[in-house]
Amino acid sequence: MLAGGAAGRLGGADKPALSVGGRTLLDRVLGACADAGDTVVVGPRRPTARAVRWAREQPPGGGPLAALAAGLRHTAAATTLVLSADLPFLRAETVRSLLAEVVRGGSGVEGVLLADPGGRDQPLVAAYRTEPLRRELALLATEYGSLSGLPLRLLTAELSLGRLPHPDASFDCDTWEDVAAARARIRDDGRVLDEWITAAKAELGIDLDVDTTALLDLARDAAHGVARPAAPLTTFLVGYAAAQRGGGPEAVAELTRKAVGLARRWAEEAEGPGGTAPAGRSGAAPGEAAGGQGQQPGDKAEESE
Structure with missing residues (x-):
């Protein structure tokens, strides 16, 4: 890479x-x-x-x-x-x-x-x-x-x-507008819940296929039909991760702090630095080749595995 x-x-x-x-x-x-x-x-x-x-x-x-x-x-x-x-x-x-x-x-x-x-x-x-x-x-x-x-x-x-x-796998983030578009797309096109669960699992260090439909149905029943999807699923993942570590209040507290930190970063993307294109950073510098490092249009010269 x-x-x-x-x-x-x-x-x-x-x-x-x-x-x-x-x-x-x-x-x-x-x-x-x-x-x-x-x-x-x-x-x-x-x-x-x-x-x-x-x-x-x-x-x-x-x-x-x-x-x-x-x-x-x-x-x-x-x-x-x-x-x-x-x-x-x-x-x-x-x-x-x-x-x-x-x-x-x-x-x-x-x-x-x-x-x-x-x-x-x-x-x-x-x-x-x-x-x-x-x-x-x-x-x-x-x-x-x-x-x-x-x-x-x-x-x-x-x-x-x-x-x-492929329709979207090659979408890359070369400009602040690209970054903002990627962040908005994750939130707005129906993939937000899957994206959040994937991010939470990575943050908590667990690998688990989550049946989100069953868990959300259970959450709705328990909450008398009031659903807040990210909350019950994230709580479940914290509990699962804590159990993987042997359980106990210390494990729950540590993993809860991690999940809270992830949630804060998630929220800050829409409001904090870099959420929108800073002034003067929306386009290529004069004389700069697309993507930098002397590549031709259509080339990407920055990153691979």
Whole structure:
């Protein structure tokens, strides 16, 4: 996963650390690829919800190809999932579909890219066979003397690639408007409860498939038909997590504080700093390439796995 870059259109903010739906963008992407045998994050070290291996391109800020090469040095897997760290709507099922398409394509397919609704390739939301990646990166390094600053299209143009269309998984947060749109979408399009439960489980350190319909029916019956969905479900998760730790008032108190902290962060997103685009940060700086780091339009040069 590539989690570096200057985030020029965000005024230099630490983009992977921005919160969407109570979780950082980086943690959201890490959650989508939790089944990976080994996870390498290329970029500055940051707190993460699960353990990862860190790597850094040299020099720092050398762009996506340099970052990708740095990450590949830490994996021996036959297939490499390459993801940017600013994908709020990426889901595990999409990741599994990318990997399955690589297998289905056989030896004639060296990778599968996600295609956005406009049909544009997303080379940093993709699964690649590792050896072709190593081969082409080595050839580019020899040809240009360095991978630093080179655009992703130089790599993808040399690979035999399949495409997997998806309506929203490639949505990325390059600007403050993108961040605000992602936060609003999570709250307003019917996914808010699922998003909250996922965030709460991650915060509490539990992995549990919650039958929300049954629990909400029970809550409505107990409350004589008055439903406050997030409250009973969150309380249930706190109790479950406390039981996993052996129970007791200390466990309940600690986990309740965590859930309260998550709820406060959730609420602050709509009102606190970064909730709307700060003045002067709504567009690209003069002369800045889209996404920074010298990539071409349609490329993403900041983040992958």
